[in-house]
Structure formats: structure tokens, C-alpha cells
Amino acid sequence: MNYFSTRDSGPVTLDVALRKGIADDGGLFLPQALPSFAVSDFDGSDSIPGVAHVLLRPFFEGSNLIDDLDAILAETFKFPIPATALPAAAGDVSLLELYHGPTAAFKDVGAGFLAACLSRLQEDTASPLTILVATSGDTGGAVAAAFDARPGMRVVVLFPDGRVSERQAHQLCCWSDNVLSLKVKGSFDECQALVKTAMADTELTLTHRFSSANSINIGRLLPQTTYYADASIRHYRRTGNEPGFIIPTGNLGNALACVMAREMGLPIGPVILATNANRTIADYFETLEWLPRASLQTLASAMDVGDPSNMERLRNLVGEADVLRERLGVLSVTDDEIQAAIKSDFAEFGFATCPHTATATHTWRQLEPEISAAHDWILVATAHPAKFETIVEPIIGETVPLPPELREILSRPARSVTIRPDIAELALAIDDI
Numbered sequence: 150m151n152y153f154s155t156r157d158s159g160p161v162t163l164d165v166a167l168r169k170g171i172a173d174d175g176g177l178f179l180p181q182a183l184p185s186f187a188v189s190d191f192d193g194s195d196s197i198p199g200v201a202h203v204l205l206r207p208f209f210e211g212s213n214l215i216d217d218l219d220a221i222l223a224e225t226f227k228f229p230i231p232a233t234a235l236p237a238a239a240g241d242v243s244l245l246e247l248y249h250g251p252t253a254a255f256k257d258v259g260a261g262f263l264a265a266c267l268s269r270l271q272e273d274t275a276s277p278l279t280i281l282v283a284t285s286g287d288t289g290g291a292v293a294a295a296f297d298a299r300p301g302m303r304v305v306v307l308f309p310d311g312r313v314s315e316r317q318a319h320q321l322c323c324w325s326d327n328v329l330s331l332k333v334k335g336s337f338d339e340c341q342a343l344v345k346t347a348m349a350d351t352e353l354t355l356t357h358r359f360s361s362a363n364s365i366n367i368g369r370l371l372p373q374t375t376y377y378a379d380a381s382i383r384h385y386r387r388t389g390n391e392p393g394f395i396i397p398t399g400n401l402g403n404a405l406a407c408v409m410a411r412e413m414g415l416p417i418g419p420v421i422l423a424t425n426a427n428r429t430i431a432d433y434f435e436t437l438e439w440l441p442r443a444s445l446q447t448l449a450s451a452m453d454v455g456d457p458s459n460m461e462r463l464r465n466l467v468g469e470a471d472v473l474r475e476r477l478g479v480l481s482v483t484d485d486e487i488q489a490a491i492k493s494d495f496a497e498f499g500f501a502t503c504p505h506t507a508t509a510t511h512t513w514r515q516l517e518p519e520i521s522a523a524h525d526w527i528l529v530a531t532a533h534p535a536k537f538e539t540i541v542e543p544i545i546g547e548t549v550p551l552p553p554e555l556r557e558i559l560s561r562p563a564r565s566v567t568i569r570p571d572i573a574e575l576a577l578a579i580d581d582i
């Protein structure tokens with residue numbers, strides 16, 4: 150399988166696309182063509198790695214990694230991804246729990262897969278590959294966990310001092326010697342700008358081999374198609390129905406994977422994007438004009454994106470707003486509605502949801518009755534509520550129990566280096582790893 154940029158350059162192999170992250174023309178890599186599947190192609194595959202093997206193998210044709218595919222999948226899917234029936238709900242509604250990975254958010258799937266691929270493509274361990282990652286919270290932890298202690302790989306995580314939760318800060322700073330955690334005295338945007346400056350700095354790039362692991366890497370996207378395939382096939386085998394999915398959406402990576410799975414023939418019904426108060430996608434569907442803007446801070450902070458970069462892939466794959474809005478739904482959810490949804494979820498389901506997941510449960514409650522009744526629904530849970538306990542606990546009036554993976558991480562010692570958003574300070578810190 151070859152890969153082309155959304156701005157048309159290419160072709161390149163999967164290995165090049167993984168290693169580069171972003172195409173030289175500034176576009177995002179997409180496979181040349183999506184393979185097609187029938188549910189019967191997955192007969193006999195009843196584990197997630199088994200489904201992933203069938204689904205992802207065509208994407209690895211021509212890659213040096215093809216013989217390692219099963220090992221890569223075994224490393225990626227070390228944790229369960231169950232769809233749990235929601236007790237009090239009318240109709241067939243379940244919650245797809247994407248939060249059982251090491252850092253309790255769905256980004257563990259993409260980060261784990263990318264790390265498993267890149268570490269195998271990195272043959273020269275004498276000259277390590279340094280992954281730079283700016284994070285507003287969840288991404289940095291998932292990437293650090295995925296690359297932790299891998300030979301020949303280093304990770305530099307930059308996060309804005311005082312703007313991530315205490316638990317998030319801890320999980321950015323509790324890794325092995327190959328992970329450098331930098332607390333930056335500035336904003337997330339300044340962290341991101343610093344990464345860009347470093348990757349373009351001629352002096353730094355003479356001494357370091359940099360790469361990035363942000364969500365536009367095709368290696369983060371591909372494995373995410375797997376849980377949509379697995380959940381929809383299981384549902385279809387059980388009921389004969391194609392479930393609809395409601396997906397908390399920020400940069401559109403997670404939802405794009407669901408759309409790709411549906412394009413590949415998997416039994417998926419309606420797909421609805423639930424965003425927070427950042428309305429760029431909702432306004433695009435409404436006005437047909439693409440107007441990216443600065444992001445607003447909301448309670449669902451991992452979705453605070455005003456310029457979702459994966460829209461470029463979605464438009465390339467499916468079409469412009471007039472086509473997209475026929476194929477996808479979108480609802481923008483306010484902070485007040487997120488808080489109300491967390492409260493209703495706790496009352497109705499008997500457990501807490503995180504603020505991101507609450508955008509999906511709110512959207513489900515807002516469905517018109519005939520649409521709601523016409524389909525079975527799978528609501529996507531993107532993070533464990535214990536990661537956002539300072540928001541969730543006051544609303545439900547109870548402590549959210551820590552899941553074992555978070556308890557383990559929070560028991561480790563944490564360390565970080567503080568820098569100003571300054572390239573010279575970053576360079577010094579990197580030299581010290």
C-alpha cells in the first residue's frame with residue numbers, strides 16, 4: 150500500500166509516512182485506497198488483535214514491518230476495549246470503554262502502536278531518535294508511556310506549567326531516563342511553537358534526530374479503526390443491526406478512524422461528532438464555510454481545538470461540507486451541558502463519566518426520538534473520569550475510585566525540569582538527557 154499527502158505529493162511507503170509524520174508539502178498522509186471488507190472476512194477473529202490483523206494487514210503491504218505485524222498488535226492491544234451495555238437506557242445503548250490503557254485515555258492505542266512501529270524502524274540505536282511532543286494534557290502521557298524505556302528512543306514532553314491537572318502533570322513526569330519532562334513557563338501554544346522551532350533549528354537537527362508523535366501521524370490513526378471494527382462486528386453478530394457511534398471530538402483523529410472503518414465496509418450506522426464549545430466543525434456543517442479559529446478553554450480540555458487538523462483528511466476522503474453533513478452529524482456541547490450530563494450519567498448509569506465522554510452522552514440524550522429509536526447506539530468513552538476528578542467529583546458528590554493503571558502511575562516518583570519558552574533553554578535541557 151502506498152500513501153499520498155492530502156496535498157497530492159507521494160507516493161511513499163508506510164515506513165516513510167510513519168517516520169515523517171507530516172508530508173514534505175505540509176499535507177497529511179492517507180492510504181492510496183481503502184481496502185473493502187465484509188463481516189464474514191472476520192469470521193474466526195474474535196479478539197481485538199485478531200480483528201486488527203485482518204483489517205490492518207493491507208495497510209502494511211510493502212512495509213518492512215509486515216512480518217512484525219502480529220507482534221506490533223500484541224504490544225498495542227495489551228488491554229481490553231469492552232462495550233458495556235448501559236443499564237437504565239431505553240433501547241440497545243452501550244459505552245465503548247477506550248480508557249483501560251496505561252494512561253487511561255484512548256490515545257494509548259495510537260501512541261502504543263506508533264511506538265511499536267517506530268522502535269522497529271529505528272535500527273541504529275547508537276544515534277537515538279528523539280520524539281518531541283507538546284501536550285495540553287493527555288497526549289504527552291500516552292506518548293511517554295508508549296516509548297518508556299525503549300532502546301534507541303528518547304521522548305521530550307513539553308507541557309504548560311500550572312495548566313494541566315495535578316494527576317496529568319504526574320503522569321507526564323514519572324518515566325524512565327529516556328523520557329525528559331519539561332515544565333514550560335508558558336502556554337500550550339508556546340510549547341507547540343517551541344517544538345516547531347526545535348525541529349526546524351539547523352544546529353539542533355545536526356546533533357539530534359527529531360521526530361514527532363502528534364495525532365496527525367498515520368500511525369496514530371490506523372490502529373484506532375480497529376476498535377470501531379471490533380465493536381461494530383460484535384454488535385452486528387449479536388443483533389443483526391449496524392450500530393451508530395457518538396464520538397467526543399477535538400482534532401478529529403478518533404472520529405476519522407470510525408469514518409474510515411465505515412468506508413471500509415464495516416457494519417456502522419450513523420456517526421455523530423460531539424464537540425465542546427469549540428464550534429469550528431459545527432459551524433462548517435451549518436454555513437459550509439471552513440473557518441478555523443483560536444481555541445476556547447472548556448471543561449473537556451483535551452478537545453479544545455479550534456483548527457482540527459484531521460479535517461483536511463476527512464474532506465479529502467469524503468468531501469466538502471455539503472457532502473459531509475449528509476454523512477455525519479455534529480453537536481456542539483457547552484460546559485453547562487457537560488456538567489448536567491455528568492450528573493445525569495451518574496444518576497442513570499450508576500457510574501461517572503469524564504467531561505469528554507459527557508459530550509457524547511449529552512448528544513445521545515438530545516437525539517430526536519425517532520432517530521434515537523431507529524438505531525442501536527454506541528457512545529464512545531475517551532478517558533477515565535478519575536483523570537478529571539477535580540471536575541467530576543464535585544458534580545457527583547463522591548470520590549471516583551482510581552483504576553489500577555492510574556494508581557500504579559501515581560505511585561511512581563515524578564521529576565521534571567522547568568524551562569522558559571526559549572529555544573536556548575530547550576537545547577540545554579535536551580543535551581542533558
Ligand SMILES: *Cc1c(COP(=O)(O)O)cnc(C)c1O
Binds near residue numbers: 364397506
Ligand atoms: C484527545 C482526546 C479527545 C479528542 O480526540 P480527537 O482525536 O482529537 O478528536 C477526546 N477525549 C479525550 C479524553 C482525549 O484525550
